[in-house]
Amino acid sequence: MTRNFLQELLGILLAYVGKTFDRSSKVLDFHHPHQLKEGLEGFSLELPDQPENLEQILVDCRDTLKYGVKTGHPRFFNQLSSGLDVIGLAGEWLTSTANTNMFTFEISPVFILMEEIVLRKMQEKVGWAAEEGDGIFCPGGSMSNLYSLLLARYDRYPEVKTGGMAELPRLALFTSEHSHYSIRKAAAVLGIGTKNVFVVKCDERGKMIPDELESCIIRAKTSGCVPFYVNATAGTTVYGAFDPLHNIADICAKHNLWMHVDAAWGGGLLMSKRHRGKLQGIERASSVTWNPHKMMGVPLQCAALLIRKKGLLQECNQLKAEYLFQPDKQYDVSYDTGDKSIQCGRHVDIFKLWLMWKAKGSEGFSMQVNRCLENAEYLFNCLSKRADFELVCKSKVAPKIKAKMMEEGMVMIGYQPLKDKVNFFRCVFSNPATRKEDVDFLLDEITRLGCGL
Amino acid sequence: MTRNFLQELLGILLAYVGKTFDRSSKVLDFHHPHQLKEGLEGFSLELPDQPENLEQILVDCRDTLKYGVKTGHPRFFNQLSSGLDVIGLAGEWLTSTANTNMFTFEISPVFILMEEIVLRKMQEKVGWAAEEGDGIFCPGGSMSNLYSLLLARYDRYPEVKTGGMAELPRLALFTSEHSHYSIRKAAAVLGIGTKNVFVVKCDERGKMIPDELESCIIRAKTSGCVPFYVNATAGTTVYGAFDPLHNIADICAKHNLWMHVDAAWGGGLLMSKRHRGKLQGIERASSVTWNPHKMMGVPLQCAALLIRKKGLLQECNQLKAEYLFQPDKQYDVSYDTGDKSIQCGRHVDIFKLWLMWKAKGSEGFSMQVNRCLENAEYLFNCLSKRADFELVCKSKVAPKIKAKMMEEGMVMIGYQPLKDKVNFFRCVFSNPATRKEDVDFLLDEITRLGCGL
Numbered sequence: 001m002t003r004n005f006l007q008e009l010l011g012i013l014l015a016y017v018g019k020t021f022d023r024s025s026k027v028l029d030f031h032h033p034h035q036l037k038e039g040l041e042g043f044s045l046e047l048p049d050q051p052e053n054l055e056q057i058l059v060d061c062r063d064t065l066k067y068g069v070k071t072g073h074p075r076f077f078n079q080l081s082s083g084l085d086v087i088g089l090a091g092e093w094l095t096s097t098a099n100t101n102m103f104t105f106e107i108s109p110v111f112i113l114m115e116e117i118v119l120r121k122m123q124e125k126v127g128w129a130a131e132e133g134d135g136i137f138c139p140g141g142s143m144s145n146l147y148s149l150l151l152a153r154y155d156r157y158p159e160v161k162t163g164g165m166a167e168l169p170r171l172a173l174f175t176s177e178h179s180h181y182s183i184r185k186a187a188a189v190l191g192i193g194t195k196n197v198f199v200v201k202c203d204e205r206g207k208m209i210p211d212e213l214e215s216c217i218i219r220a221k222t223s224g225c226v227p228f229y230v231n232a233t234a235g236t237t238v239y240g241a242f243d244p245l246h247n248i249a250d251i252c253a254k255h256n257l258w259m260h261v262d263a264a265w266g267g268g269l270l271m272s273k274r275h276r277g278k279l280q281g282i283e284r285a286s287s288v289t290w291n292p293h294k295m296m297g298v299p300l301q302c303a304a305l306l307i308r309k310k311g312l313l314q315e316c317n318q319l320k321a322e323y324l325f326q327p328d329k330q331y332d333v334s335y336d337t338g339d340k341s342i343q344c345g346r347h348v349d350i351f352k353l354w355l356m357w358k359a360k361g362s363e364g365f366s367m368q369v370n371r372c373l374e375n376a377e378y379l380f381n382c383l384s385k386r387a388d389f390e391l392v393c394k395s396k397v398a399p400k401i402k403a404k405m406m407e408e409g410m411v412m413i414g415y416q417p418l419k420d421k422v423n424f425f426r427c428v429f430s431n432p433a434t435r436k437e438d439v440d441f442l443l444d445e446i447t448r449l450g451c452g453l
Numbered sequence: 454m455t456r457n458f459l460q461e462l463l464g465i466l467l468a469y470v471g472k473t474f475d476r477s478s479k480v481l482d483f484h485h486p487h488q489l490k491e492g493l494e495g496f497s498l499e500l501p502d503q504p505e506n507l508e509q510i511l512v513d514c515r516d517t518l519k520y521g522v523k524t525g526h527p528r529f530f531n532q533l534s535s536g537l538d539v540i541g542l543a544g545e546w547l548t549s550t551a552n553t554n555m556f557t558f559e560i561s562p563v564f565i566l567m568e569e570i571v572l573r574k575m576q577e578k579v580g581w582a583a584e585e586g587d588g589i590f591c592p593g594g595s596m597s598n599l600y601s602l603l604l605a606r607y608d609r610y611p612e613v614k615t616g617g618m619a620e621l622p623r624l625a626l627f628t629s630e631h632s633h634y635s636i637r638k639a640a641a642v643l644g645i646g647t648k649n650v651f652v653v654k655c656d657e658r659g660k661m662i663p664d665e666l667e668s669c670i671i672r673a674k675t676s677g678c679v680p681f682y683v684n685a686t687a688g689t690t691v692y693g694a695f696d697p698l699h700n701i702a703d704i705c706a707k708h709n710l711w712m713h714v715d716a717a718w719g720g721g722l723l724m725s726k727r728h729r730g731k732l733q734g735i736e737r738a739s740s741v742t743w744n745p746h747k748m749m750g751v752p753l754q755c756a757a758l759l760i761r762k763k764g765l766l767q768e769c770n771q772l773k774a775e776y777l778f779q780p781d782k783q784y785d786v787s788y789d790t791g792d793k794s795i796q797c798g799r800h801v802d803i804f805k806l807w808l809m810w811k812a813k814g815s816e817g818f819s820m821q822v823n824r825c826l827e828n829a830e831y832l833f834n835c836l837s838k839r840a841d842f843e844l845v846c847k848s849k850v851a852p853k854i855k856a857k858m859m860e861e862g863m864v865m866i867g868y869q870p871l872k873d874k875v876n877f878f879r880c881v882f883s884n885p886a887t888r889k890e891d892v893d894f895l896l897d898e899i900t901r902l903g904c905g906l
């Protein structure tokens with residue numbers, strides 16, 4: 001029964017994978033919330049008291065996919081995470097079948113070691129020496145950024161763990177106006193407060209201006225704050241800009257500040273010989289956020305935090321719960337890494353990345369990242385040749401085009417305003433399935449949908 | 454190619470599922486870290502520069518499972534999360550195939566609605582009125598507990614979001630000595646500090662003593678702290694004890710404190726008419742942690758935080774990032790729930806629970822939970838009849854038995870010391886596959902392994 005059921009499920013999933021890669025099928029079949037809630041064609045979201053039979057369960061599975069969004073479709077440009085890597089998928093299926101947890105070697109012997117090996121490899125790509133470096137996989141880049149702040153605070157003031165912020169001066173941290181909002185969110189969570197996040201101006205390309213950083217630091221000091229942390233972004237969320245890491249590292253060294261690099265999006269470029277130069281200086285960071293679930297196309301969630309200083313992560317977070325981290329086990333308990341985490345149970349996010357790395361090799365990841373950047377270059381060239389686009393449209397047309405686009409469902413891209421710029425389209429290239437023809441299609445669709453307005 | 458590869462993978466996974474349920478197969482095939490790292494029988498964990506072929510990838514998958522721990526084996530008693538529910542598994546496979554993200558209705562229309570519906574159902578089980586209640590699925594119960602503290606702090610002092618802890622008096626919170634360590638960890642992360650966590654004494658059964666709570670509150674006030682939060686545990690990690698919720702709720706009401714109930718483990722009992730009485734008073738909580746990935750046997754990760762007060766979660770956490778939460782979308786944007794989260798990208802943890810609920814009905818979950826408790830009762834009865842066990846062994850024998858047990862790999866159970874008690878075995882019943890014969894087997898094995906010592 002298990003066998004037949006899972007075999008039928010496989011059929012449904014394979015059909016979905018096939019459609020995902022089929023350009024003639026829609027990216028999504030849009031319905032409003034109330035339509036889905038009312039129950040479309042017998043697809044009811046309500047939960048029963050009595051069991052449904054397996055046949056109905058399979059129908060539910062088919063319908064769930066039908067009304068969803070094909071994030072792996074070559075014409076899905078909407079999010080930084082996209083693509084549907086079949087090996088990564090296999091990795092996730094195996095992970096869920098193993099259904100275990102990262103807290104100890106005892107119950108995750110293989111995955112714990114894989115995490116160590118992959119983290120070490122990523123640290124090498126960052127450029128840290130063999131005796132440096134620690135890290136952990138977290139549920140997303142926002143959590144990685146939170147960890148970095150937590151560690152920086154603890155490194156400077158270890159008494160915060162027991163005494164809380166009450167024992168500390170007013171702390172200040174620095175991040176650019178184009179940086180990801182998770183830095184400010186983490187400051188709120190950690191009890192530092194968003195108003196102690198100094199927002200540093202960027203140039204017109206979205207890169208942090210080092211002189212502005214230095215003025216902010218001085219301003220913070222004058223106002224009685226103690227600066228302790230700078231976040232530099234390597235690949236900003238909207239422009240894909242790279243902050244000048246060497247200049248920022250110089251300033252951090254001068255003022256004795258923790259330097260974090262949020263390379264959630266841009267980290268993938270470290271895999272590419274051609275493009276890794278954009279992250280020059282990252283080896284000077286105290287910590288790095290790098291999300292394989294973005295540019296590298298690994299299924300969600302897969303996000304690493306790398307820390308240069310060994311031992312700090314453990315010291316900062318450990319509480320030595322006796323029911324998990326018994327010191328008198330029969331194996332080397334330094335492999336029980338769970339107390340490094342602010343979680344207890346921790347999902348196995350490592351296996352799919354490890355398996356993809358095996359299947360592609362470092363070379364394969366490099367090629368994949370290069371192709372994303374080629375697509376971006378192609379888009380840029382197309383746009384500069386076309387008269388029917390402005391690089392940032394000076395009108396309110398984007399939300400209207402997007403609404404039509406969602407209803408037709410053939411392509412998906414995000415839009416947003418930014419400071420003095422009104423709504424514009426943000427085109428993401430992380431999907432390995434995307435080809436030049438998809439970029440052409442996108443531009444033609446935007447033109448077509450915009451024409452009638 | 455995709456089809457053949459995934460079909461072969463399915464074969465490997467089905468074989469593993471078969472072994473998981475086969476009592477004659479081992480729970481684990483133990484190896485030390487260094488053995489696994491050296492590469493057993495050609496299984497290399499190292500990452501290559503050049504791609505491996507698909508055949509090798511399938512071998513890697515088989516080996517990964519081979520050296521892992523079968524957490525769904527009927528004789529796995531080691532962790533609060535266990536079992537291998539085939540429908541839950543199907544749910545995870547579909548989730549990873551859909552590979553999307555919970556931040557907006559735009560890219561997760563179906564899953565966002567499922568989360569709303571399941572949360573509402575859980576709130577009903579807690580006993581909240583229809584107009585009350587909000588919630589979110591988080592990466593684990595520890596994060597749910599962290600959210601509860603964050604919300605309680607914000608509810609009392611909304612200025613903390615911008616100003617940080619610097620603007621607040623010294624806060625104090627209360628939790629029992631048997632409560633989960635994630636409460637203290639969260640206090641460290643949030644900048645409250647672990648020494649401001651007042652640890653309340655328990656009776657000999659592991660239940661918080663209400664009078665002790667009240668004395669702690671008074672002591673905290675006298676020492677200049679401002680009490681704001683009490684964590685009551687419904688199902689402690691080691692004893693499975695239930696704190697007296699009504700008494701605690703009375704004290705919280707009297708002192709105007711946020712009452713959180715950590716029902717990460719015990720929440721499943723709310724599904725059972727026979728046992729839900731153990732959580733009487735939970736309806737008076739301000740927030741509840743409830744992990745379907747524990748007692749209810751849902752695959753990891755699946756953890757809910759429920760909050761009684763509507764709107765608070767959004768207010769506390771929102772930062773209104775323009776690239777995600779555009780207000781001018783074509784649909785009802787109140788369904789873009791992502792800004793309630795302290796994460797940005799958020800894994801879809803809801804589908805497998807929704808699907809299991811469909812397949813079992815509320816009735817099925819009730820029966821499943823009842824069976825876990827019957828197993829526990831059976832163990833208790835067996836022990837009281839046997840002369841070769843003490844309910845808590847007064848010796849150092851547990852770690853030695855455990856080491857032998859791991860090496861033989863036929864059964865798995867955790868041990869630990871607790872206060873004046875030396876190492877004892879903690880037997881967990883959450884695995885739906887466990888039958889009485891497995892309990893018998895466990896006891897006989899412990900006796901057999903212990904005999905030679």
Ligand SMILES: Cc1ncc(COP(=O)(O)O)c(C=O)c1O
Pocket residue numbers: 343344345346533592593594595596598632633635686688689690715716717718744756
């Ligand atoms: C009572 C209790 N609360 C919270 C947790 C933490 O849950 P998680 O491992 O999902 O973070 C546990 C885990 O064992 C627990 O027993």
Ligand SMILES: Cc1ncc(COP(=O)(O)O)c(C=O)c1O
Pocket residue numbers: 080139140141142143145179180182233235236237262263264265291303796797798799
């Ligand atoms: C630069 C940057 N950092 C961090 C994040 C957060 O990553 P996650 O969604 O995995 O939390 C994002 C997400 O878009 C990002 O663009």
